[in-house]
Amino acid sequence: MANEMGITVKKEENMPEWYSQVVVKSELADYSVVRGCAVIRPLGYSLWQSIVDYFNQRLNKLNVQNAYFPLFIPESFFHREAQHVEGFAPEVAWISTKSDNEERLAIRPTSETIMYDSYSKWIRSHRDLPLRINQWANIVRWEISDVKIFLRSREFLWQEGHCVYSTEKECEKETKMMLKEYAKMSEELLAIPAITGIKSKKETFPGAIRTYTFESFMPDGKALQSGTSHNLGQGFAKAFNISFHGEDGEEHTPWQSSWGFSTRLLGALVMVHGDDKGLVLPPKMAPIKAVIVPIAQDKSPEVMKKAKEIHKKLKKFNAHLDDRADKSPGFKFNEWELKGVPLRIELGPKDLEKQSCVVVSRFNGQKEIVPLNDLVAFVDKKLKQIQKEMLEKARKKVEERKTKATTYDELKNAIEEKKLVLAHHCGNKECEEQIKTDTGGATTRCRPTGEDKPEPNSKCVCCGEKAKYKIYFAKNY
Amino acid sequence: MANEMGITVKKEENMPEWYSQVVVKSELADYSVVRGCAVIRPLGYSLWQSIVDYFNQRLNKLNVQNAYFPLFIPESFFHREAQHVEGFAPEVAWISTKSDNEERLAIRPTSETIMYDSYSKWIRSHRDLPLRINQWANIVRWEISDVKIFLRSREFLWQEGHCVYSTEKECEKETKMMLKEYAKMSEELLAIPAITGIKSKKETFPGAIRTYTFESFMPDGKALQSGTSHNLGQGFAKAFNISFHGEDGEEHTPWQSSWGFSTRLLGALVMVHGDDKGLVLPPKMAPIKAVIVPIAQDKSPEVMKKAKEIHKKLKKFNAHLDDRADKSPGFKFNEWELKGVPLRIELGPKDLEKQSCVVVSRFNGQKEIVPLNDLVAFVDKKLKQIQKEMLEKARKKVEERKTKATTYDELKNAIEEKKLVLAHHCGNKECEEQIKTDTGGATTRCRPTGEDKPEPNSKCVCCGEKAKYKIYFAKNY
Numbered sequence: 001m002a003n004e005m006g007i008t009v010k011k012e013e014n015m016p017e018w019y020s021q022v023v024v025k026s027e028l029a030d031y032s033v034v035r036g037c038a039v040i041r042p043l044g045y046s047l048w049q050s051i052v053d054y055f056n057q058r059l060n061k062l063n064v065q066n067a068y069f070p071l072f073i074p075e076s077f078f079h080r081e082a083q084h085v086e087g088f089a090p091e092v093a094w095i096s097t098k099s100d101n102e103e104r105l106a107i108r109p110t111s112e113t114i115m116y117d118s119y120s121k122w123i124r125s126h127r128d129l130p131l132r133i134n135q136w137a138n139i140v141r142w143e144i145s146d147v148k149i150f151l152r153s154r155e156f157l158w159q160e161g162h163c164v165y166s167t168e169k170e171c172e173k174e175t176k177m178m179l180k181e182y183a184k185m186s187e188e189l190l191a192i193p194a195i196t197g198i199k200s201k202k203e204t205f206p207g208a209i210r211t212y213t214f215e216s217f218m219p220d221g222k223a224l225q226s227g228t229s230h231n232l233g234q235g236f237a238k239a240f241n242i243s244f245h246g247e248d249g250e251e252h253t254p255w256q257s258s259w260g261f262s263t264r265l266l267g268a269l270v271m272v273h274g275d276d277k278g279l280v281l282p283p284k285m286a287p288i289k290a291v292i293v294p295i296a297q298d299k300s301p302e303v304m305k306k307a308k309e310i311h312k313k314l315k316k317f318n319a320h321l322d323d324r325a326d327k328s329p330g331f332k333f334n335e336w337e338l339k340g341v342p343l344r345i346e347l348g349p350k351d352l353e354k355q356s357c358v359v360v361s362r363f364n365g366q367k368e369i370v371p372l373n374d375l376v377a378f379v380d381k382k383l384k385q386i387q388k389e390m391l392e393k394a395r396k397k398v399e400e401r402k403t404k405a406t407t408y409d410e411l412k413n414a415i416e417e418k419k420l421v422l423a424h425h426c427g428n429k430e431c432e433e434q435i436k437t438d439t440g441g442a443t444t445r446c447r448p449t450g451e452d453k454p455e456p457n458s459k460c461v462c463c464g465e466k467a468k469y470k471i472y473f474a475k476n477y
Numbered sequence: 478m479a480n481e482m483g484i485t486v487k488k489e490e491n492m493p494e495w496y497s498q499v500v501v502k503s504e505l506a507d508y509s510v511v512r513g514c515a516v517i518r519p520l521g522y523s524l525w526q527s528i529v530d531y532f533n534q535r536l537n538k539l540n541v542q543n544a545y546f547p548l549f550i551p552e553s554f555f556h557r558e559a560q561h562v563e564g565f566a567p568e569v570a571w572i573s574t575k576s577d578n579e580e581r582l583a584i585r586p587t588s589e590t591i592m593y594d595s596y597s598k599w600i601r602s603h604r605d606l607p608l609r610i611n612q613w614a615n616i617v618r619w620e621i622s623d624v625k626i627f628l629r630s631r632e633f634l635w636q637e638g639h640c641v642y643s644t645e646k647e648c649e650k651e652t653k654m655m656l657k658e659y660a661k662m663s664e665e666l667l668a669i670p671a672i673t674g675i676k677s678k679k680e681t682f683p684g685a686i687r688t689y690t691f692e693s694f695m696p697d698g699k700a701l702q703s704g705t706s707h708n709l710g711q712g713f714a715k716a717f718n719i720s721f722h723g724e725d726g727e728e729h730t731p732w733q734s735s736w737g738f739s740t741r742l743l744g745a746l747v748m749v750h751g752d753d754k755g756l757v758l759p760p761k762m763a764p765i766k767a768v769i770v771p772i773a774q775d776k777s778p779e780v781m782k783k784a785k786e787i788h789k790k791l792k793k794f795n796a797h798l799d800d801r802a803d804k805s806p807g808f809k810f811n812e813w814e815l816k817g818v819p820l821r822i823e824l825g826p827k828d829l830e831k832q833s834c835v836v837v838s839r840f841n842g843q844k845e846i847v848p849l850n851d852l853v854a855f856v857d858k859k860l861k862q863i864q865k866e867m868l869e870k871a872r873k874k875v876e877e878r879k880t881k882a883t884t885y886d887e888l889k890n891a892i893e894e895k896k897l898v899l900a901h902h903c904g905n906k907e908c909e910e911q912i913k914t915d916t917g918g919a920t921t922r923c924r925p926t927g928e929d930k931p932e933p934n935s936k937c938v939c940c941g942e943k944a945k946y947k948i949y950f951a952k953n954y
Binding site for chain 1: 507511512516519521522526550572574584595598599610614617632
């Protein structure tokens with residue numbers, strides 16, 4: 001039983017074990033008896049809820065509406081789009097319970113097919129477009145049996161947006177817009193720098209003509225694909241008979257996009273910000289933004305009285321007053337550090353004499369003495385500052401890991417050194433495969449937005465053929 | 478293709494067909510190609526979201542935390558609680574995809590077993606109790622193949638709360654409290670009268686010692702079980718080895734409750750309030766609370782200008798300005814009536830001359846001329862009034878359908894007349910079965926709260942044995 005409270009390994013020394021301990025001991029999530037599945041505990045779910053709430057507000061602004069489609073997908077639907085079936089076949093779980101004459105049903109690994117069947121009924125005229133629908137749902141991909149909570153599991157939660165447009169231009173424009181939304185959310189809410197760009201052909205979503213991605217870079221030198229936005233072209237529309245009556249009186253095939261992110265973001269959150277004491281939550285994500293720990297509470301009724309007063313005043317930060325009589329202040333400090341609460345407010349008899357308290361920032365350990373009268377304004381300002389500094393700190397770490405490789409040896413060495421490596425590439429799938437083999441697992445992550453144009457006369461870092469673009473390489477989750 | 482806009486049958490004449498037309502044509506939901514499943518469209522999902530938002534606020538107040546558990550349940554888990562397996566066996570869908578040595582997995586028909594396995598790990602001490610967790614999830618029950626959207630389908634959305642307590646008293650108290658919460662939500666938010674009480678032994682949840690229910694009564698004379706709260710006793714705790722170290726230093730078995738409601742509530746909403754023109758939404762549920770329809774908009778730029786002004790002023794009611802140039806006001810009236818928007822605001826050149834507008838209430842058709850300067854205050858007041866009157870109207874209808882039966886013939890006749898019938902009963906399962914057969918389907922609904930005490934020396938309405946309680950009978954969904 002790993003029931004001791006503190007984290008017993010260092011993040012730098014054994015990140016997989018550190019990650020697992022932080023997730024479980026902070027009570028973010030837990031392993032489940034069901035192979036490949038995890039339980040999202042209340043702390044973890046509240047973080048997911050923060051993301052859901054933030055994103056629902058954005059969706060509302062962007063005229064995207066939420067809906068819900070069936071969990072089950074008829075087998076024949078997968079076969080309608082050739083690349084789609086090939087991409088997803090190994091990952092699909094099937095239902096054995098069925099009546100005679102009923103087609104075999106899969107549990108959704110993604111919902112393009114089941115949604116577009118409905119779309120073909122709903123879309124008649126150009127007036128029905130653009131159609132912008134999002135779904136919050138659970139998703140099952142069966143290939144995984146060794147669960148890594150949030151990062152790799154047979155079931156996870158996600159959102160998937162599915163839009164339909166009259167024109168290619170509008171489709172491409174909004175496909176890119178959604179990627180920008182994702183990057184904005186990652187940086188503003190999660191304080192995680194987003195590396196955005198286009199996927200190589202090899203890494204493009206099965207059935208899409210172009211996949212935009214935002215990647216996060218983890219402290220162990222691996223990239224995490226954190227959200228993708230696909231321009232699906234007209235392939236699915238043709239496969240599912242979606243057409244619309246245009247203003248010109250003719251029938252047309254529309255253009256489609258789909259885009260999604262998942263509970264995987266919580267894995268990135270833990271890895272990017274966490275430290276040897278446990279979780280570190282950005283203030284905007286934290287369900288409890290400050291915890292008040294009274295010192296010598298049993299000996300000083302004045303301290304308890306003032307702590308309760310402070311608690312009331314800090315209500316809008318969802319502050320928590322930890323007045324447990326059977327735990328020492330030290331125990332409480334450790335526990336709330338483990339759970340990543342952004343601010344700890346200590347109040348003892350000596351502080352009270354001076355009409356002040358001690359405020360400790362979780363993310364950098366900074367201690368500040370704050371007059372009680374200034375506390376509300378201080379907390380407000382401090383939380384904003386922390387949110388900003390956490391992103392800056394994370395960004396600095398990523399920038400330090402970015403490098404460029406002009407020769408194949410440079411590329412291999414840089415991967416060895418756990419860098420995020422920008423290099424010229426020919427765009428060839430087999431060549432990507434070769435690099436993966438030679439580097440022990442590095443894959444192309446993305447052609448970075450605005451920086452992917454090849455230098456004149458440049459050659460592929462691996463095969464020496466004419467370079468098509470510059471692209472990031474890294475190992476990945 | 479049932480693509481014509483209006484509802485073509487009357488609610489009183491053919492309620493099943495009316496229901497199906499309202500649900501589909503108002504774009505609340507749609508049938509799916511997957512047998513037994515439905516698609517919840519944006520309007521339907523926004524109603525569900527209203528319920529989710531309302532209830533999450535209540536959960537927060539009641540110290541219940543949201544979490545998420547796996548979709549899959551190992552077969553052996555069902556067998557641990559004998560009544561539970563018997564109750565759910567016919568409804569379970571199984572996964573065929575599995576590795577060697579892996580146990581067969583079901584898709585959750587309810588989550589007691591999978592959650593309590595985790596609970597047994599998390600609960601150690603009396604300090605861990607009460608544990609109050611809720612899950613928003615999709616649920617699969619396979620027996621159904623003839624879908625009735627929201628009311629009966631293979632997949633639906635719900636919440637399930639699962640709490641653990643140190644004492645029987647606390648458990649029973651909170652089991653009843655949750656039923657009160659449900660009734661409050663039904664009446665305050667959905668404007669649907671809740672008939673609350675205890676289920677008979679026969680209708681008790683498999684594995685529970687006592688089931689509390691709130692039933693809604695539909696205009697076609699059928700009851701709808703709309704939410705239940707179960708006192709699970711100690712059975713599951715024993716089956717899943719949940720125990721806690723008490724203050725007395727001894728190990729104890731805790732008490733448990735579970736409680737849930739589902740998207741079924743949306744079916745009740747349609748049936749209780751809808752009319753021959755379509756949906757009628759209570760203001761608190763409606764995503765759009767008022768629609769503004771300009772009259773002669775193409776001829777009068779002043780009308781359009783003022784309509785936009787009004788639109789801005791009514792932003793907090795999420796008002797919608799229907800300024801489509803290619804649709805007539807009459808077409809728009811019909812469409813928004815079909816979609817159940819509580820208030821319609823008509824503004825034409827003549828209204829503008831008088832600096833007023835016409836406000837029409839969807840639920841009773843009342844037209845009122847309102848000075849433009851008073852509009853915001855009027856809308857605010859009117860919406861509150863409508864919310865109240867919709868509940869009163871619905872309550873009156875239910876009260877008219879309530880009756881009592883002292884003889885078996887009276888009971889049978891009253892069921893024939895589509896009444897909700899209170900009668901004495903012996904509590905015997907076989908006797909309930911007999912009544913169901915003799916009445917063509919009537920079942921016990923609940924022993925009404927505070928009114929179930931039998932009269933002195935009263936006999937069972939069917940078998941003539943000593944009566945145990947008074948209980949409602951009705952046919953049901």
